[in-house]
Amino acid sequence: MSEQAGDDHLPNDVPAVQTALVEWYEADHRDYPWRQTDDPYEILVSEVMSQQTQLDRVVAAWEDFLEQWPTVADLAAADRGDVVGFWTDHSLGYNNRAKYLHEAARQVVEDHDGQWPRDPDGLSELMGVGPYTANAVASFAFNNGNAVVDTNVKRVLYRAFDVPDDDSAFEETAQRLMPEGRSEVWNNAIMELGGVACEKTPDCDGAQCPWREWCSAYQSGDFTAPDVPTQPTFEGSRRQMRGRVISVLNEYDELALDELGPRVRVDYAPEGEYGREWLRGLLSDLDDDGLVTLTDGVATLSRT
Known part of the structure; x- marks a missing residue:
């Protein structure tokens, strides 16, 4: 890796690093x-x-x-x-x-x-x-923001500049790297870099990563990165069941527990594992979020 500038993990020629990324982004990026x-x-x-x-x-x-x-x-x-x-x-x-x-x-x-x-x-x-x-x-x-630090940005900074896996270190380095007054293009560009070139499995050459000449991981071949939390399985999850409750009540407006239950789970049984007690738990969570009310055993979608 090129000579570092003090303890901030960045190369000495920060303007060159900035220019390379912005030009790479402006030349071609996903057009959302x-x-x-x-x-x-x-x-x-x-x-x-x-x-x-x-x-x-x-x-x-x-x-x-x-x-x-x-x-x-x-x-x-x-x-x-x-x-x-x-x-x-x-x-x-x-x-x-x-x-x-x-x-x-x-x-x-x-x-x-x-x-x-x-x-x-x-x-x-x-x-x-x-x-x-x-x-x-x-x-x-x-165009009035600070440096954005998401999972992609952390991965880029960790690999490219050996920034330690520490939130404050990521935030400080990201802010020092961002050109003043250019948060719009910069934050788009660095997130794009993490999304298309520096993913979990990197595509440095294929995506023509603009930071290859400074990147520690590219030079060493070690592309480890901070652990990325695994998204819980959606199918059969409590989150999916909560969504089904909302979907059903959006159609029927209000239903008694034993009318609602089978429409949420085909294996609903009033006294079973997925029965009234389980359904009340879901409805209680949704009530806490202000989405559903349960009165006298009847669930109603909140519309206020």
């Missing part, structure tokens, strides 16, 4: 539709959808969502049950993300008069918007 907009609403929707779903699958869902609710005001005025139902129908992961997105839209409309916060601190005050998402929206909508 949310990369063609600076609308913070459209970008937030894409970021929330992408949290548990592969990007290629997000495209159709994102387009359908914006067709149904084109603006933040449209989403704020929507029935929450309809938003959650959309999330379930499109298999977009945890339904509470739909609830939080709906609530964030209401905050923008009701608390900010429809004007979006423009920096990560302001955006992080919206419901369900954590540090990563706040940075992403600030970067891609307003």
Whole structure:
């Protein structure tokens, strides 16, 4: 690897590293539709959808969502049950993300008069918007973000510059590497690098990685990287069953436990392992999220 600059894990010629990545990205990158907009609403929707779903699958869902609710005001005025139902129908992961997105839209409309916060601190005050998402929206909508650090970025920094597997080290190095005032293109570029060239199985030469001349892993042949958490199996999971409850209640509006149960699991038996006790547990979780109410043995989809 080339000579390092002090203890920050970066090569001495940081401007050359920056230029190489930006030019690589601008020459060719995946053309997702949310990369063609600076609308913070459209970008937030894409970021929330992408949290548990592969990007290629997000495209159709994102387009359908914006067709149904084109603006933040449209989403704020929507029935929450309809938003959650959309999330379930499109298999977009945890339904509470739909609830939080709906609530964030209401905050923008009701608390900010429809004007979006423009920096990560302001955006992080919206419901369900954590540090990563706040940075992403600030970067891609307003070119006003900090360095984004996701799993892909960590993998790149760990391999290329020997950054230790430590969140604070990743964040400090990422921030020092990002060109000032260029968060929009930079964060897109470094995430693209991790997504197409520096995946778990790297494709350095095939993807023409622009950092090969500085990359420690490329020079050593050691492409180990921080452990990536394994996504729990979806089929038969509690998350899948919660989604089925929402889907069924979105169709029937309200059902007694023993009417709801067989529609959620074909092996539902009132006194069995997957019976009333199990179903009450699911409904209790959904009630805590404000998605379902259970009154006198009747489950109802919350629509407020």
